[in-house]
Amino acid sequence: MDSQTQLTAEELNEIIQLIYTQHGYDFSDYARSSLLRRVARCMAIAEFKTSYELKYNLINDKSFFAWFLETLTVNVTEMFRDPIFYKELREKVIPTLASYPIIKVWHAGCATGEEVYSMAILLQEAGLLSRTKMYATDLNPVNLERARQGIIPLKLIKEYTTNYIKSGGTNDFSAYYTAQYDNAIIHKQYREGVVFARHNLAVDQVFNEFQLICCRNVMIYFNQELQNRAVHLFHDSLSPLGYLAIGIKESLLFTDIKEQFEAISPLARIYRRKK
Amino acid sequence: MTKNSVDIVVIGGSAGSIPVICELIEALSSPFDFAVVVVIHRSKNVISEMEQILAVKRKEIMVKEPDDKEPIQKNCVYLAPQNYHLLIEETHSFCLDYSEPVSYSRPSIDVTFESIAEIYTEKAVAILLSGANGDGSHGMAEIIARGGIGIVQEPSTAEYPVMPQLSLDANAAAKAWTPAQISAYIHTLNV
Numbered sequence: 001m002d003s004q005t006q007l008t009a010e011e012l013n014e015i016i017q018l019i020y021t022q023h024g025y026d027f028s029d030y031a032r033s034s035l036l037r038r039v040a041r042c043m044a045i046a047e048f049k050t051s052y053e054l055k056y057n058l059i060n061d062k063s064f065f066a067w068f069l070e071t072l073t074v075n076v077t078e079m080f081r082d083p084i085f086y087k088e089l090r091e092k093v094i095p096t097l098a099s100y101p102i103i104k105v106w107h108a109g110c111a112t113g114e115e116v117y118s119m120a121i122l123l124q125e126a127g128l129l130s131r132t133k134m135y136a137t138d139l140n141p142v143n144l145e146r147a148r149q150g151i152i153p154l155k156l157i158k159e160y161t162t163n164y165i166k167s168g169g170t171n172d173f174s175a176y177y178t179a180q181y182d183n184a185i186i187h188k189q190y191r192e193g194v195v196f197a198r199h200n201l202a203v204d205q206v207f208n209e210f211q212l213i214c215c216r217n218v219m220i221y222f223n224q225e226l227q228n229r230a231v232h233l234f235h236d237s238l239s240p241l242g243y244l245a246i247g248i249k250e251s252l253l254f255t256d257i258k259e260q261f262e263a264i265s266p267l268a269r270i271y272r273r274k275k
Numbered sequence: 276m277t278k279n280s281v282d283i284v285v286i287g288g289s290a291g292s293i294p295v296i297c298e299l300i301e302a303l304s305s306p307f308d309f310a311v312v313v314v315i316h317r318s319k320n321v322i323s324e325m326e327q328i329l330a331v332k333r334k335e336i337m338v339k340e341p342d343d344k345e346p347i348q349k350n351c352v353y354l355a356p357q358n359y360h361l362l363i364e365e366t367h368s369f370c371l372d373y374s375e376p377v378s379y380s381r382p383s384i385d386v387t388f389e390s391i392a393e394i395y396t397e398k399a400v401a402i403l404l405s406g407a408n409g410d411g412s413h414g415m416a417e418i419i420a421r422g423g424i425g426i427v428q429e430p431s432t433a434e435y436p437v438m439p440q441l442s443l444d445a446n447a448a449a450k451a452w453t454p455a456q457i458s459a460y461i462h463t464l465n466v
Contacts, residue, residue: 031364249359
């Protein structure tokens with residue numbers, strides 16, 4: 001990142017307003033500190049020296065916005081990220097999901113899908129995948145297309161294998177993908193049960209009822225108001241005693257709805273909706 | 276510099292910095308009237324006992340990894356969590372960021388220094404310690420440009436002098452101090 005690109009708080013406000021009026025995406029309740037970095041990063045990559053250039057392109061160049069949205073949002077993810085989380089999920093959550101005839105799981109903010117496929121593998125190992133319906137949503141259509149493909153650069157597989165083993169996985173990780181040239185593709189059985197769809201936590205509503213919702217490292221980009229909105233949305237989307245998993249350094253403690261949840265794994269930040 | 280003019284002290288370190296960080300935490304007078312933020316380069320996806328390592332000697336000083344949106348409080352030592360960048364919101368709360376590593380590092384010292392410079396301006400003190408890459412140098416410039424105090428470990432006293440040296444080369448206004456001088460300074464901050 002070229003951190004030389006400077007942007008004032010006022011310029012950032014103008015850009016947020018412009019994105020909303022021109023393109024309908026509302027970033028006004030995103031955390032300003034990270035949004036400022038992301039916009040500055042976009043400007044540096046596009047080699048814009050001033051916010052005027054950015055605004056000009058946001059208004060006049062239709063193809064520019066697709067690139068901007070993809071570059072602005074953070075799409076960094078890993079398979080079995082935070083192995084301890086998956087270990088807790090394996091031990092404390094998955095066994096209780098077995099009591100439902102049909103299990104519905106929502107990955108909110110799925111980025112390029114690595115965590116969705118990690119979950120699919122856990123469910124398969126517990127013998128539950130065939131009766132699970134997974135919904136994976138993101139606000140960014142480019143992410144969803146990539147997630148749907150389930151293709152992973154081969155150079156990352158070693159790290160993912162290590163994560164998988166640390167999460168308590170005992171199978172041969174290569175049983176879950178086929179490698180060809182520089183890439184690995186996740187086997188079809190893990191991809192076909194997933195519905196990928198657009199959903200924006202800042203504006204969209206409840207669309208189904210779930211036993212488990214995963215929204216890890218998405219709400220860190222929101223300010224407190226938008227975090228409250230998202231957690232209310234999750235609460236209303238969970239069946240009673242349904243689970244909510246958030247990032248390992250995220251907390252419900254600062255939200256206005258914390259009383260409605262019980263922490264079942266404080267370490268891995270897995271919560272359960274109270275009845 | 277007058278008493279009570281410092282609201283936050285941010286310490287960045289990499290290879291060879293941990294003994295010095297422990298020494299600086301030891302030097303805090305308790306209670307201290309500002310917040311301390313420590314950014315260390317370290318591994319991800321492993322269980323870390325860094326909080327305990329840093330907290331070992333002074334039982335009354337709380338060292339903790341902040342959660343996202345946790346309000347920043349004085350008399351606390353915060354340690355940047357593994358695998359996230361640590362930013363500061365206008366509301367003086369922490370904000371975590373999982374975007375790409377900067378200078379191969381996440382947490383990046385530059386990112387935290389820059390964010391603290393933006394929010395705390397002249398009420399910030401940045402301290403850059405031993406390390407083997409160029410992280411922290413740009414953030415140090417931001418701290419100084421906003422009126423904050425920049426301190427760099429005297430490279431000859433650092434186990435890995437590259438990081439402090441690069442920062443000094445880029446920042447003429449930064450003070451080059453030995454760990455003992457930095458400790459003495461920290462001790463006087465709210466006395």
